[in-house]
Amino acid sequence: MGLTGLDIYKQLPKKNCGECGPPTCLAFAMALASGKAALESCPYVSDAAKENLGAASAPPIRLVKIGTAPNEVAIGDETVIFRHDKTFFHETGVAILVGSDLDDAALDAKIAKINDLKFERVGLKYTVNLVAIKQVGGGADEYAAFVKKVADKTSLALILMTDSADAMGKAAEAVAARKPLLYGATVENLDAMLALAKKHTVPLTIHGKDLDETAALAEKASAAGVKDVILDAGQRETAKVLVALTQCRRLAIKKKFRPLGFPTIAVTSEEDPLAEIVQASVYVAKYASIVVIKTDVKEQVLPLLTLRQNVYTDPQKPIQVEAKLNAVGAATTDSPVYVTTNFSLTYYTVEGEVSASKIPAWILSVGTDGTSVLTAWAAGKFTSESIAAAVKSSGVEEKVGHRNIIIPGYVAVLSGKLGELTGWKVLVGPREAAGIPAFAKQRFSA
């Protein structure tokens, strides 16, 4: 069972040298107790203490890495059941399935599509992370040759999917340097797969038929010295996968149940690509460390990656945009100027509505540490002074010929002072961004 920070502290060197990161041994002990630090960070810890603390201080869910930089996928190391309790740390890795029965032309086309699954929205970049190469017919040599071809065409991390230890052995040999995930070990092939994972020091999926069998196999893997394990508890029906993922997470975090203290993988079963994305969205929301999907179509993958980004956003750290002047559409010296904050959500909501108004404009985002209009105003970060300073520093005075500025309706009280400080005419816009198109149409359409 977990030790308290004080239990751990008693065993530390008490040099308070800070080399481990936190400034004192006690702070380090606290970090260890909550699974936020690794014992290895202290260079002075005694062998006896290592022995005593090793297991207790390991994080409840192991951090496992697949692939190599810059496309290394790090998963696991989660510490909470609900994102509001802290945050989810390591985004679900999204893998696209490729069957080894594709001919060269089909493979080229497929990989080109997968490599192109890169998106940019609201100033953020999203990508898929892995290619899951499944053996479909053919012998071990053919599979290995196919895997090699895929590896040559993509820099994404790789999952090798076959039950055949022979095929896995040859494929792993061919791409060992890429540190692929082997998928996976079952009751039938466990020993051979463990040997391969050890030989190439690569992570291994443990694939039982249910939670019990998966835990038993995972324990054997640990006993055999294979540490980088990913769990597949064998379910494929949506509700059952949800339960299995939930149990792995709860058992690891609430019970420190070691056999299931690893990242998880979920594989979709829906054939229709839209239904598949909806199914995958359940797994992204509920704890899957990797989700394997079949579709490689941009408009289908983007919604899933967007959900992932939302769920894994740190509730304590709002996403910010750069505080600066931005043009929406072909803005000119006559275009209206809107002011808002640099909270990403606020900014992009305003930007969306301004662009929906079809009237080109400037948006001045004021630095408010990523807080929304009302929060920033209440905290004294969105004030006449801060807006006036932004007007000066942003260069808007040179970009437009007029001297009119639109502020959010919620901060209408700032009008007078802002007008005095800047000499600009302050227009009070709508309270909610949704009102911008109507506002703009009324005010600015020719």
Add this chain to the structure above:
Amino acid sequence: MPVEIVKERYSSKVGTITLGATKEQGGTRTHTVTVGGDSTLPFLHFEGEVPNPPVVAIEICDRVPEWNPSLLEHYRDVVGDPAAWAQKAVEYGADLIFLRLSSADPELGDSSPEKCADTVKKVLGAVGVPLIVVGSGVDDKDNIVLPAVAEAAAGENLLMGIAEQDNYKTLTAACMVHKHNIIALSPIDINICKQLNILINEMNMPLDRIVIDPSVGALGYGIEYTYSIMERIRLGALQGDRMLAMPVICGIGYEAWRAKEANAPVSDFPGWGDQKDRSILWEAVTASGFIQAGGHIIIMRHPEAVKLVKNNIKQLMAK
């Protein structure tokens, strides 16, 4: 190795609410719809009861809305005729009809209370499913329209909205007198959510006739804030907080179809792929996220998205 699974023990559960009334019950619905009653987190059948599946309400409107053509084309023959539109929505699988009386807005037609009440009667006459009715969003106008609707539909056990912290009394009174249920909207804030339920309850409205609207955002636009608020609302309900133990309604369609990603043609954003599937999934994945967070009544628009979400709910209800 038998793993001892973790079952949480909760002291309480989400309340249930039944919408609509049959002839025997004083209304004209062919059946009623009951939601809520969960004694666990969403779909964890192993540790508690999920007696009623989440339901989908399809949104219709009493005027021709400015919706994306790719969405509106599915209702091409029926927009402008709320009764026909409601029938179409039922064909598309609606468990409930969500009727927005937009035309009451002084800027969008300024329909009279009588006209709005008449529209509601016509929709009730056209379909057998229970109804959710909301106003135009202009408080002053809604405060004369909704009481008229409540009276005209007395006995139908509607779900009516929207009550907010600074405008809840008129609607609450109308729902009390004519025995309807009420949507209580709070701005992504669990304390205001509780406070508003208390205020409505203080007017003697029973708690089991209130539905929580936590203010949802669309996928990519703040979904995570409401997601966490809803998880906390559910946990509060399970831990015995009566002021959080109401079923939750999520206005997905409206939000999802405001997102640029649902509307922008591929020519504007070649990197995002084709608009059709993108928009359908924008709505369906938004809905899926909120169903995972504990949504009970999901308001949607696109028939394909509805189909996907109903399929997802069916799978999640399988034990």
